[in-house]
Amino acid sequence: MKWSEICIHTTQEAVEPVSHILHEAGASGVVIEDPDDLHRDWETKFGEIYDLSPDDYPDEGVLLKAYLPVNSFLGEAVEEVKEAINQLLVYNIDIGHNQVTVSEVNEEEWATAWKKYYKPVKVSDHITITPTWEEYEAVQEGEMIIELDPGMAFGTGTHPTTVLCIQSLERHLEKGKTVVDVGTGSGVLSIAAAKLGASQVDALDLDEVAVNSAKLNVKLNKVQDVVTVRENNLLENLDGSPDLIVANILAEVIIQMTEDAFHSLKPGGKIITSGIIQTKREMVKEALLSAGFMITEVVEMEDWLAVVATKPE
Template sequence: MKWIEIQITTTQQAQEAISELLIEKGAKGTEIVDPYAFKDVLKINEYLDYADDGLVESYGSDVIVKAWFSEDCDMDKLESDIENSLIRLKSFLDTGAGVIVVRLRDDSEWKDNWKQYFKPFKFTNKIVIKPSWENYNSNSDELVIELDPGMAFGTGTHETTKMCAMLGEKYIKQNDKVLDLGCGTAILAISSIKLGAASALAVDIDTQAIKTAKENVLRNNVEGRVTLKQGELKDIKKEKYDLIFINIIADIILELTQSVKAYTGTGTRLLLSGIIKTRRDEILEAYTSVGFKLLEEMEQGDWVAMAFNA
């Protein structure tokens, strides 16, 4: 399906008025890209771990209002109407540059084009991730996981997921009972089964993540051994697990310091990832203070992963 995209460069003062104007002109949806609002959020919450400097800078300094119209609109007339409306709006609001850019967009631009960049790759020493649309001839010593990330986090390319999997490969034992908290695509739960775990419970609060995880579980023929649940740790029956993955963000990992103990027993291995380096000491202190013993830690890029023993 094709859409007409209208993009207007403006100011914070005029962004809401322009968004409303575009809706009145028949826009099916609008988006405001406000770098100042984003930077304000970062000032309020210094612990937005995934917001690195490159992301902040990528927003630039201009406020952009985008809107999408049906392809059957008269593009020239639409642009002319918007130009005239902006002129009238400028008489009582600072609309800034007011530059209008019109493009014809196709759904395929964001639905499937990204797939060309997602190729089979070595996830750990033993595991290869193969996108569902790619062919791959595996070696005899490789374990292959077929994955479609959909809209869920967890393709295996991010350092946090990769480190969790590498630690998992080291610490998973035959017939382990595994809990994957914040499972995303269920890549870690599926990896656990491939590495010899008897069962895995994969949990995520996001509906789309659970939908994608279900498809991946079926695709890898592990539906009899991986159970999916939408919810949080508090929604899970309190029982002991041999190994627990928590690949979320530091704030959530800290919140779980006490409650996760109800799911551990003697010898439970707890693998934590999603920890920005600046939060490393905080996490270490919190978990050792309640009795967990640090086994090892890994670093990749700006991220840290830790393995603990209960």
């Protein structure tokens, strides 16, 4: 089978929404080539276990690459991707150069091209994320391993916003507590919550493809007795009041759901929000405060941040 590589030159801010658009178009995985990765100063305890080649990265901006089968619908799919990316301007998202190119590769080249980007990554004190085809054994006591199939996932769990959420879950999730994961995508945050001791996790996503992907990853990590994945719009139709809500989604969507989150949480409950670019820090904090939350913590990584807020008891 022949495949087409669709390459989009965009910005860090647009990585998450553009990745989502590519998955909706039928891409099985997304490669992110961000030149900042070449210069990132990893802490000793959190590091990638492979070397990066400067030849794979642009001089500025970010390249997102995805692979679609060559068929009669390809042209239509590419046009829909372009139109959906342009629509991000409505949400005041910087899409940068927004240059879209398409090239053809054969199946063997496609498999090699995207798999080489996914290696085990230690993202926090206790959690390492590894693709399913990599053999990896824990190297320290208490290390938890999350296996993901990036061929079906919305992200591999190594984007700064996801890392910030996982690290925040380690600090704020108490064992035995209940969690709602809004916009679960690959299910990585729900899986992390389960491994960190949550008694029940409700993983929600409006996208059917994401729901199916999360279900597979939940089973792969053997946490289906704790994590329930279902199609749902944000916080509608929740069963009961959770102890913690985690949402790694667009800042604009977080703002829309702050009041619902406040009313849904138990007194003393917490919300962990990420997917927030630095320029939108204040608007998210103001929305949380306006809903009644107290800001507990703000943590940063590169141009991204996560905000943790608490509902007063």
